[in-house]
Structure formats: C-alpha cells, structure tokens
Amino acid sequence: MNAIEDGLLSQQKVISLETIRVACKNCSLSSLCLPMGLSQEDVERLDDIVKRARPLHRGDYLFREGDRFRSLYVVKTGSVKTFAPSPEGSEQVLGFHLPGELIGLDAIDKDIHACSARVLETSAICEVPFAHLEELTASIPSLQHQMYRLLSKEISQDTEMLLLLGKKNAEERLAAFLLSLSQRLHKRGLSPSDFYLSMSRHEIGNYLGLAVETVSRLFTRFQEDGLMQVDRKHIQLLNLPALETLVVGSDQGRRQQQQPG
Amino acid sequence: MNAIEDGLLSQQKVISLETIRVACKNCSLSSLCLPMGLSQEDVERLDDIVKRARPLHRGDYLFREGDRFRSLYVVKTGSVKTFAPSPEGSEQVLGFHLPGELIGLDAIDKDIHACSARVLETSAICEVPFAHLEELTASIPSLQHQMYRLLSKEISQDTEMLLLLGKKNAEERLAAFLLSLSQRLHKRGLSPSDFYLSMSRHEIGNYLGLAVETVSRLFTRFQEDGLMQVDRKHIQLLNLPALETLVVGSDQGRRQQQQPG
DNA sequence: AATAAGTTTTGATCCAGATCAAACACTCGC
DNA sequence: GCGAGTGTTTGATCTGGATCAAAACTTATT
Numbered sequence: 013m014n015a016i017e018d019g020l021l022s023q024q025k026v027i028s029l030e031t032i033r034v035a036c037k038n039c040s041l042s043s044l045c046l047p048m049g050l051s052q053e054d055v056e057r058l059d060d061i062v063k064r065a066r067p068l069h070r071g072d073y074l075f076r077e078g079d080r081f082r083s084l085y086v087v088k089t090g091s092v093k094t095f096a097p098s099p100e101g102s103e104q105v106l107g108f109h110l111p112g113e114l115i116g117l118d119a120i121d122k123d124i125h126a127c128s129a130r131v132l133e134t135s136a137i138c139e140v141p142f143a144h145l146e147e148l149t150a151s152i153p154s155l156q157h158q159m160y161r162l163l164s165k166e167i168s169q170d171t172e173m174l175l176l177l178g179k180k181n182a183e184e185r186l187a188a189f190l191l192s193l194s195q196r197l198h199k200r201g202l203s204p205s206d207f208y209l210s211m212s213r214h215e216i217g218n219y220l221g222l223a224v225e226t227v228s229r230l231f232t233r234f235q236e237d238g239l240m241q242v243d244r245k246h247i248q249l250l251n252l253p254a255l256e257t258l259v260v261g262s263d264q265g266r267r268q269q270q271q272p273g
Numbered sequence: 274m275n276a277i278e279d280g281l282l283s284q285q286k287v288i289s290l291e292t293i294r295v296a297c298k299n300c301s302l303s304s305l306c307l308p309m310g311l312s313q314e315d316v317e318r319l320d321d322i323v324k325r326a327r328p329l330h331r332g333d334y335l336f337r338e339g340d341r342f343r344s345l346y347v348v349k350t351g352s353v354k355t356f357a358p359s360p361e362g363s364e365q366v367l368g369f370h371l372p373g374e375l376i377g378l379d380a381i382d383k384d385i386h387a388c389s390a391r392v393l394e395t396s397a398i399c400e401v402p403f404a405h406l407e408e409l410t411a412s413i414p415s416l417q418h419q420m421y422r423l424l425s426k427e428i429s430q431d432t433e434m435l436l437l438l439g440k441k442n443a444e445e446r447l448a449a450f451l452l453s454l455s456q457r458l459h460k461r462g463l464s465p466s467d468f469y470l471s472m473s474r475h476e477i478g479n480y481l482g483l484a485v486e487t488v489s490r491l492f493t494r495f496q497e498d499g500l501m502q503v504d505r506k507h508i509q510l511l512n513l514p515a516l517e518t519l520v521v522g523s524d525q526g527r528r529q530q531q532q533p534g
Numbered sequence: 535a536a537t538a539a540g541t542t543t544t545g546a547t548c549c550a551g552a553t554c555a556a557a558c559a560c561t562c563g564c
Numbered sequence: 565g566c567g568a569g570t571g572t573t574t575g576a577t578c579t580g581g582a583t584c585a586a587a588a589c590t591t592a593t594t
Contacts, residue, residue: 096436098522104436118432120425127432146421150414157407163424164381170431171379171388175357175365177438178482182551213572221439223552228573244560244572261359443581474542484582489543505542505590 035059044112044199045086046140046162049154058155061144064088067134074115074129074137081119083139087111090135091210095218096127105219107169108132108211110196116142117166132210177221180261185220186230187258190240194249205249296320305373305460306347307401307423310415319416322405325349328395335376335390335398342380344400348372351396352471356479357388366480368430369393369472371457377403378427393471438482441522446481447491448519451501455510466510 036047036059047055063083067090068074074085077097085092092109106127109115119125120142131137149156176185198204209216217227231242239255241248249255297308297320308316324344328351329335335346338358346353353370367388370376380386381403392398410417437446459465470477478488492503500516502509510516 096432098436098440102440104439106432106435117425118428121422121429126429146414146418150411150417153407153411156411156417160407160420160424161382163421163428164378167379167424167427167431168382168387170428170435171357171367174367174431174434174438175359177435178365178479179359179363212570218439224572225553225574226551229551232573473540485542486544486583487581489541490581493543 036062039088040201041086041088041112045114046145046155046158048158050152050158051154054152054155057148057152058145061141061148063139063141065137065139067136068131069134070131072131074131075125076128077125079125081116081123081125081142083141084117084145085115085129086138086140087113087115088136088138090137091132092129092135092137093132093211093215094127094129103218105215108193108215108219110193111200114162114166117163180259182220182222182226182230183233184259184261185222186216186227186234187255189216189220190247190249191252191255191259194252205252207247209245209247297323300349301462302347302349302373306375307406307416307419309419311413311419312415315413315416318409318413319406322402322409324400324402326398326400328397329392330395331392333392335392336386337389338386340386342377342384342386342403344402345378345406346376346390347399347401348374348376349397349399351398352393353390353396353398354393354472354476355388355390364479366476369454369476369480371454372461375423375427378424441520443481443483443487443491444494445520445522446483447477447488447495448516450477450481451508451510452513452516452520455513466513468508470506470508 035056036042036045037052037055039045039047042048042055047058050058074092075081087109089111091111092115094106094109094115095103096106097103109129115129116125118127145159149159176188180188193207193209194204197207211219213227213231214224216222217224220227231240234240235242239249239251239258241250296317297303297306298313298316300306300308303309303316308319311319335353336342348370350372352372353376355367355370355376356364357367358364370390376390377386379388406420410420437449441449454468454470455465458468472480474488474492475485477483478485481488492501495501496503498515500510500512500519502511
C-alpha cells in the first residue's frame, strides 16, 4: 500500500466528511486543473471520481517506478518531485510539481510508472483514477479537450527543457529555472518574486544537469550581481527583467544550425 | 499555403483516385499508428478523415513555428525532423520521425506550432485534421485510449531524452541514438543493423547536444572499436549488445543523488 | 572539367563546469 | 547544549568536449 492510499484510509477514520469535502468547484486551482472550462454540472461529475487524501509528508511517495499505473495525481498544496532512476543508483530529477499540476501522465502508455514521485514538503494531493477519468472524458467533450491540452502541454514543457539542457549554459539554466518557478507561483496567486524553495541545491542541480557546487556558486553570483537575494531556501528575485535577459542567452557566439536542401 | 496542401491539390489533378487510395486498413504501419486496436469499421471512419498527399521532398515543411495548429501528421515513408528556433537564429533539433510516428502533438495546448517540421528525404505523409480526430475519439473509446497512449508515449520519450542530455556523456548519447534508430527501424520491419542516416552529422550533434566534430570523432572511434561500420550515411551496427552496454553507462563514477527526509 | 558550396574528418588548443577537498551552517534527537 | 548527520559554500584542480583551424571529400552548377 502506498502513502496516498494509507492517507485515504486514515482520513476516513479520523476526519469528518465535512472537513474533507473540498470540491473541485470551490478549488482555487480549478482554472489550472482538469475542471478548466467545464460546466457546473460536469465539474460535479468529475468531482465524484476524485479522491482526496489527508496531507502527505516530506519523503512520502505518490508512486514508485515500476508501480502499476492507476491514477493521475494533482498537487493541491505543497510540492512534489518526480525522478527516474538512471541505471546504477543515481537518479535524474524530471520535474518539480506545484499546486494545480498533474502528475503521472507519462505512465498511461505502458500502464506502469517509469518514474517515482515524492512529496517535497507537507502537501495535499488529489487522486484521479484514470479509468474513471477516461470514461468521463468520452462523454464530456470539453473535458476530453482539456485532457488533450494537458498532455500536450506536458510535451511542450519537456521540449522546452530539452532546449535548456541541449543549448543553454549553467547561468542560463538557473535563470530559466528561477523564472519558471516565479511564473508558475504567480499564476497560482502567489508572489512571483518572493518564495521558498522546497527542494535542495542538489536536486536543483540534478534537474538542471549541473553539479551542486555550480548551483551554489551561481546563487552567490546572482546575489552579488543584484539579481536576487538568497537566504537559505528563501529566495527574492530583485530583477526579473534581467533574469529574463539572461535566459534568452546572448547566443550570438554559438554555432549556427544550417538548413539542408 | 504550405507544402502539404500544395501536395494535396496537385495530387487531385494528376493522380487517379485508385492510386491515392491507400487506406489505413492496408497500411503496414497501422499497428504503430492511430488505427492500433480499432475495429475494421472504426478504422474506416478514421480513414475518412485522413488526407494523403503526394510525396514531399527534402527541405519541404509540414508546418512552421508560429503556424496555426490544424492537423497532426504521420510519417508514412521517409523521415522528418522537428526543430525549435532558440533565440537568435540557432536551433534545437527536437526529434527525427520515422514511419508510423505522429508529429504535432505538442501544439494541441496552445493551438500554435511551437516548432517546425521539415522533411529530411522524399517522404509520404498522412495528415489528420485534429478537430475531426477529436470528435471521432469521443465516439470511439479505443481510439481515445490510443490517443492518450500516443500522447503519453511522447512524454515518456521526451523524459528519456532529458535523462540522456542531463546525465549521459557523448559516447553514451551517440550509442543511445544509434540504438533508438535501430529499434525503431526494426519495429517497422526493417533491418536493425543496416540502414542509411537521413540526417547530417550536424543535425545529429544538434539533437544530442554535441558538436559536429564530436559526433564525427565518435563515429570513427566506434568503427575502430568494431562496434559499427560507417560509410558516409550508410551505417552497419556490428555489435548491438556492446552498444547497449555503452548506453547504460558505467555510471559508478558519478555522484549519487541523496534522498531527502 | 573546373568552380563553388556544403559536409565530414582530423588535429591543436581552450575553457566551462565537473570533480576533489575541506570548512562551515543548520537541524534534529538526545 | 552537544554531537551526528545532512546540506551548503568556497577554493583548487582537472578534463570532456567545445571551439578554432584547416584539409579532405561530396555534390551541385556552369
């Protein structure tokens, strides 16, 4: 039994129905999540299949690599990292997931999770059994469309990440990472320039294909350059436009890709 | 008007209906493509919405970055590369697409193509108008499921690529690239160990995050090591198991990712 | 066949960022 | 408060692969 099932079970014992009834329609994240664009009635149908668990804690797993795929998970509060074991023990961090973001989409194809998902801080997670969701999408066109969009967006994001890892240097990668967090937090109604990191420097480095030391040095340098204020996990972005300029990269120095034909 | 529309129009003028009637049900790729798992009747419904164009030629575009998203494209014969402009002229090759592979899935979300797709060699392409496809999937559950699977598979592949760019060295990347081609060709009934590359060394390097020179040197080295025979674009893989061993990477030397909590 | 333009290979050099090493800060349990 | 463990920073060194340079080869054009 994994952590979320455990959570669900315990919840039924100790928390009253009123308390757990946090319906999709009242959720501040609905515009980022599956209910996006659905009618009141359809949101209620969706609501019926969503399971909600009591908070999970740092280190708890939503699922592990190799687990049978059953559900998608949506972060309601907190944050989650997904990571794939590369052979021989080391791992690749694949993403950090903030409230409103869907986890597990990559497992639909093979019906097995190819990566693991762990909670980075105390978090509330919604579980959406995929078989139910799939049935529902067939009868709610706008939900089907939203599913296609969410899957497609995941591909776009991975694509952007490929560009980052394939073409950008350390400085550009870290700036892009900070801006991505900033923008995503902003969409959720939080400050785009003042936030706490829930992941370690090591995890950031792993995600960005950099050594911890490089990440640490860059934080120091960005701070010296007045781009940000760093106090342990507490980040304040002081110059968003400058960070944006960094991300695009000067690029002129790089070799061009010629066109065939 | 883009190349494929041009192709379709001309085709209607110069090619007889018999000739162009290459139905999905007779397509050798159906097991890799959308018809996978569909009943005879459903394949015919799918077939009705698929447009087929006369062959496109090297350098022709399926779509360009910024184009409105209308259709998905499936490679029937030949090969296609997709690439995104990184700012200031240079580009990132995002993928090489072989027969049976779907192109354009990343554009569903924003309704705009964020990358361009160009044909690498004379190729036949099927065009699937997405609005029609989406309608069809709502009434054919197994087609909907197949769409989810295809989208999910794309995510898995991107994920694998992230691992490649984030954790693997040059040698491991090229070995992985060669094996990927080998396996995909094999699935299509072609030789897994004897094939022609339709892309340049430059494009391979760009895709793998390596300089052309590095790719060239590695080809030379792999040949010296008896792993493969290279004659310009003609590749013969002489020792697939050894290549597989290379891909996994010795890995022991690398730093481990510690677990939180 | 000569010319031009791209593509691939080979050699020499350089450097961003990895790795190694060590001190330092924070957290948690006792 | 103390000590152990973990996470972060800083400094010194090393290296894989990029970059620079140029020759060798392919292909297309006239």
